[in-house]
Amino acid sequence: xxxxxxxxxxxxxxxxxxxxxxxxxxxxxxxxxxxxxxxxxxxxxxxxxxxxxxxxxxxxxxxxxxxxxxxxxxxxxxxxxxxxxxxxxxxxxxxxxxxxxxxxxxxxxxxxxxxxxxxxxxxxxxxxxxxxxxxxxxxxxxxxxxxxxxxxxxxxxxx
Numbered sequence: 638x639x640x641x642x643x644x645x646x647x648x649x650x651x652x653x654x655x656x657x658x659x660x661x662x663x664x665x666x667x668x669x670x671x672x673x674x675x676x677x678x679x680x681x682x683x684x685x686x687x688x689x690x691x692x693x694x695x696x697x698x699x700x701x702x703x704x705x706x707x708x709x710x711x712x713x714x715x716x717x718x719x720x721x722x723x724x725x726x727x728x729x730x731x732x733x734x735x736x737x738x739x740x741x742x743x744x745x746x747x748x749x750x751x752x753x754x755x756x757x758x759x760x761x762x763x764x765x766x767x768x769x770x771x772x773x774x775x776x777x778x779x780x781x782x783x784x785x786x787x788x789x790x791x792x793x794x795x796x
Contacts, residue, residue, distance in 0.1 A: 671736055672711070682764040683749075686740065691756035692731060698758060702748045709760070710737040745770075 674688040686707075690698060693711045701708045712735045742762070749761040 671732060671734070672738070674738065684746070684762040684764075686760040686762065688738070688758045688760075689756060690753070690758045692733065693753075693758075695753055698753070700748065700751050700760060702742075705742045705744065705746075707740040707742055707748065707760070707762075708737065709740075709758070711735055 672689050674686055677685045677687070679685055686709075688709060690711055693713065697712055697714070699708075699710045699712070701710075713733055743764070745766055746762050746764050749763040751758065751760045753759075
């Protein structure tokens with residue numbers, strides 16, 4: 638596997654350490670494919686993560702959004718012998734194990750809601766840019782006098 642030396646980035650760029658950490662984490666291969674999931678784009682600023690969590694109830698699933706990380710975990714309680722009853726499994730292909738899945742979210746992406754339907758957990762995400770980051774139209778002045786730092790300054794035409 639190729640490895641990248643990110644030390645030049647640390648020497649010359651300030652505040653990009655999170656980006657370097659993300660690049661380092663992206664190199665790690667997630668060999669555990671459980672539970673399977675999809676990531677969809679529903680529009681310019683809307684996304685949906687759909688996870689197949691068959692057998693899990695709402696009380697067994699946790700969704701935590703902290704800073705730029707979304708963590709989805711499922712804690713499956715081991716069935717007791719009373720729950721198993723007299724059943725004898727010839728083949729057990731339905732996974733009955735706990736899991737934890739982490740997703741890195743971009744800046745300003747928030748969890749809008751979650752729903753569990755037919756064994757699929759749908760997590761709705763929305764990018765919400767703050768007003769100060771949205772594009773705004775700047776009006777062009779008419780060349781009249783302007784106030785700069787508390788004093789009035791005449792335009793070049795008036796002088």
